Amino acid sequence: NPDYYTNRDCLKRFSIAHEFNFDTIMTKWRNWVEWRLSYKPEKISEDEEAIEKQMETGKLRWYKHDKLKRPCLYYKMRYHRPGLATAEENVRYFVYMLEKGIKEAEKLGTDKVVVVYDRRGYSKKNHDPKTVDTMKKLMPILQDYYPERLQTFYVLGANWFYRMMFDIVKAFLSEKTAKKVKVLADQQELLQYRSE
Numbered sequence: 001n002p003d004y005y006t007n008r009d010c011l012k013r014f015s016i017a018h019e020f021n022f023d024t025i026m027t028k029w030r031n032w033v034e035w036r037l038s039y040k041p042e043k044i045s046e047d048e049e050a051i052e053k054q055m056e057t058g059k060l061r062w063y064k065h066d067k068l069k070r071p072c073l074y075y076k077m078r079y080h081r082p083g084l085a086t087a088e089e090n091v092r093y094f095v096y097m098l099e100k101g102i103k104e105a106e107k108l109g110t111d112k113v114v115v116v117y118d119r120r121g122y123s124k125k126n127h128d129p130k131t132v133d134t135m136k137k138l139m140p141i142l143q144d145y146y147p148e149r150l151q152t153f154y155v156l157g158a159n160w161f162y163r164m165m166f167d168i169v170k171a172f173l174s175e176k177t178a179k180k181v182k183v184l185a186d187q188q189e190l191l192q193y194r195s196e
Helices: 002-006 008-017 022-039 049-055 087-107 131-145 160-172 187-193
Strands: 060-065 071-076 113-118 150-156 181-184
Touching: 002 008, 008 022, 022 131, 049 087, 060 087, 071 087, 087 113, 087 131
Parallel strands: 071 113, 113 150, 150 181
Antiparallel strands: 060 071
């Protein structure tokens, strides 16, 4: 579908993400087209075993939208089950969920989504050595192939471990993306962004 790859909204997102540098925009855009044609994110199905078993945990859910009609992806870390999936399967699951959210966003008249990363209740049983590896693989995909899709990434229940992990992951983020991460002191702070 050539229109999908060349529509004005798509080109606008790439332009904003790469500060209107024509050569960078064209390089990133070509890489994105090649990635979508080879990875086929729109073809990922919840019938895939790797997706289905993670769906059952309930750790990722699209939940309503914020005040500006941006869909909210709620990530409950306490439902994460270590060893359930490889880093690649975790990435594939997140891409699947992101594709779902983007379709919902477009229905609501926006092109952005919000992520709420809830670490409350996270314990040793949820600790997964693959988390950092997953994030290293996922961050370039989000930045390069979903430019200007993320409005804000809210973090609830951040502790010393999260802050240490974020310092590692931040090395893979652009300054613009890193600024979209908001660590909240408590859940009450989220209320100012909720839909009426």
